[in-house]
Amino acid sequence: MKRLLFLFSCALLADEPGKLVLGKRTIPLTHVYARQAPSAFDSKKLSHYVLAADRELSPAERLDNDALRELTWQGKLNAVEFELTGGGVSWIIRSQKSQTSLSGSQSPNPYKLAIANGRITGSVQMEKPSKLGETEYYFEFTVDAPIESTPTRPEPSPADSAAAQNAASAKAYMVYVAALRKGDKAGLLQSVDPEKGKKINTPEFPEMLKFIQSMQPKNITVLRATETGETAELEVTGTGANGPEFGTVKMRRLDGRWIIVRESWRHK
DSSP states (O other): OOOOOOEEEEEEOSSSOEEEEETTEEEEEOEEEEEEEEOSSOTTSEEEEEEEESSOOOHHHHTOHHHHHHHHHTTOOOEEEEEEETTEEEEEEEOTTOSSOOEEEESSOOSEEEEETTEEEEEEEOSSOEEETTEEEEEEEEEEEEOOBOOOOOOOOHHHHHHHTTOHHHHHHHHHHHHHHHTOHHHHHTTBOHHHHTTTTSTTHHHHHHHHHHHSOEEEEEEEEEEETTEEEEEEEEEETTEEEEEEEEEEEETTEEEEEEEEEEEO
16 A cells, blocks of 8 residues: 655745635635645555645644644634645635535536646636535635645664564554544543543534444554654554454643554555
């Protein structure tokens, strides 16, 4: 299995920021990033992406879709993301404040965007505000972003897998997996980020737990553990309902112990 290839870069639009309008809120879009990555609709194909955001994003944030989702859920990011596929375009608005999932697609692509000489340039401007549910929205921004590549990592080797079995972060993750399977609330509280831990002591948690347990792959194994100071990334595999699945687990150290920040899974 090949790791996802991401190409990403940033351009600051300090003099002529774009904007995202959600209801009565107008949000300046000050940074535009461009990348090339597997298509959201077909992971075997590559698409070009444009992300117009209201804040600067570090490489670790802008290269990680899970990180972008996490920032959105935390109310720390408002953005419009475009996927350019063939002659069409699909888009999604990332904002915790929107009352519904705002997304759409158009073919042919009505926006003036060009991909040439390693850059994405042009402009995006809706003809007029639109409405989905009770939310009225509008966006416009300029794009002039070079596309840069991020090296891919080699596949985990048997030596990587053997070393992972002794990594403290990997051991902590497997403790979390065991607690999740058993429904051990005390064990889960010790294993997750405190913000997520707040949900464990709510009346809704038993139903939430059943859903999470049903989605969690079985026979989970850590293929590689990369610990860097106070953070760690685990590459894991397991068996899902439709066959093998592969995941990425982000962890951090809190009061001397490793806790789960987020995890995501995908099919091969």
